[in-house]
Amino acid sequence: MEIRDLLFSEHPMFDRVMEERTDLCQRLLETVLGMPIAKVSNVVAERTLQPRIGAHGVRLDVMARTSGAVYDVEMQTYSREGLGKRMRYYQGAMDTAMLTPGVSYDNLPNSFIIFICLQDEFGAGLPVYTFDMRCEENDGVELGHGFIWSVLNVSAWEKLPAGQLRGLLRYIATDDAGDDGLAADIAVAVAAANADGLWKEGALAMLTIEEDMRAQGRLLQKAGWEKGLAEGRAAGMAEGRAVGMAEGKAEGRAEGRAEGRAEGLAEAGALIASLMDAGRFEDARRAATDADYREELLRGLGQS
Incomplete structure (x- = not known):
């Protein structure tokens, strides 16, 4: 891997x-x-x-x-x-x-x-x-x-x-x-x-479990931000064909940033941070790399 x-x-x-x-x-x-x-x-x-x-x-x-x-x-x-x-x-x-x-x-x-x-x-x-x-x-x-x-x-x-x-x-x-x-x-x-x-x-081996999990959470946040930004740009460009390409790009970027931050914070903040605060480092490590398991844990948080 x-x-x-x-x-x-x-x-x-x-x-x-x-x-x-x-x-x-x-x-x-x-x-x-x-x-x-x-x-x-x-x-x-x-x-x-x-x-x-x-x-x-x-x-x-x-x-x-x-x-x-x-x-x-x-x-x-x-x-x-x-x-x-x-x-x-x-x-x-x-x-x-x-x-x-x-x-x-x-x-x-x-x-x-x-x-x-x-x-x-x-x-x-x-x-x-x-x-x-x-x-x-x-x-x-x-x-x-x-x-x-x-x-x-x-x-x-x-x-x-x-x-x-x-x-x-x-x-x-x-x-x-x-x-x-x-x-x-x-x-x-x-x-x-x-x-x-x-x-x-060797450098990764130097990190503590807590440091590594916090970084994994930040990487998840970045991935969510980039995904939302791309989707927002696409939506903005589609709308821009009707109302003007420049305006569409600007709106798409703004929507993408907002959506990406929300998604990233939901995953990295609500899940990784809460698992770490609870001392569940193994769950946090698995959630950082296993999307299905992450979704399962997020559903569990939503039901609690």
């Missing part, structure tokens, strides 16, 4: 693309931060930092360095409690690793911690949350601390204006690069990695 492809958001793929393609890593950082940065000279995936012997260590998904700054980029595919304190600990671990004994604090490089989250971790509906330290009594007072934390909410990509950040988050959410240059280049790198069958098999 042919094994599935990995998504960019899955950590083995994310790590590989960012580490092998430092140019894409740099473009991603510039897109997220909204500013140019110096050339990325070093990217290390799964970098382990331990502030001191016996202390709790951290493993960074992707750590990148430029001549004057250090960047940590984390891909988070499901919600975890305590994100704020987690970022605080990551910051401390990074700072400790950057400063050797006897060196002035002025030598600490600027640092940026970026979490790309598939869900909204703070519930405010924002696509981007940026955290910086400010004086509560006077906004004009600069602390000069030299770090910024950013949390991206991929699920709210549609709230962003047209541009590369919207295109990037849209690609992560839907696996559809569209006409965005950065997303398209990442998609090419992802396809090349998936073509490496030996690596792909």
Whole structure:
């Protein structure tokens, strides 16, 4: 049986693309931060930092360095409690690793911690949350601390204006690069990695059952979205012959997106997520690949 492809958001793929393609890593950082940065000279995936012997260590998904700054980029595919304190600990671990004994604090490089989250971790509906330290009594007072934390909410990509950040988050959410240059280049790198069958098999084995099931649910959602989009386009083109081809295509695309999202969410959300929450991982795995069994389970949910 042919094994599935990995998504960019899955950590083995994310790590590989960012580490092998430092140019894409740099473009991603510039897109997220909204500013140019110096050339990325070093990217290390799964970098382990331990502030001191016996202390709790951290493993960074992707750590990148430029001549004057250090960047940590984390891909988070499901919600975890305590994100704020987690970022605080990551910051401390990074700072400790950057400063050797006897060196002035002025030598600490600027640092940026970026979490790309598939869900909204703070519930405010924002696509981007940026955290910086400010004086509560006077906004004009600069602390000069030299770090910024950013949390991206991929699920709210549609709230962003047209541009590369919207295109990037849209690609992560839907696996559809569209006409965005950065997303398209990442998609090419992802396809090349998936073509490496030996690596792909090993990478899939690295995923936990929960991670794999969540990805299977997202693939089902994408399949539903694409099916609905195709059907909507066909319906729109048929109607467009009567009312005008351009109007028909536009309406068909809109109907396709709506229908596809509804179908995908019904399958991936109502079934895969509920099975996983119930700890029924084997059922979830079978439902992800067996259409008849999936329909049987969906009928069962409808009767309950």
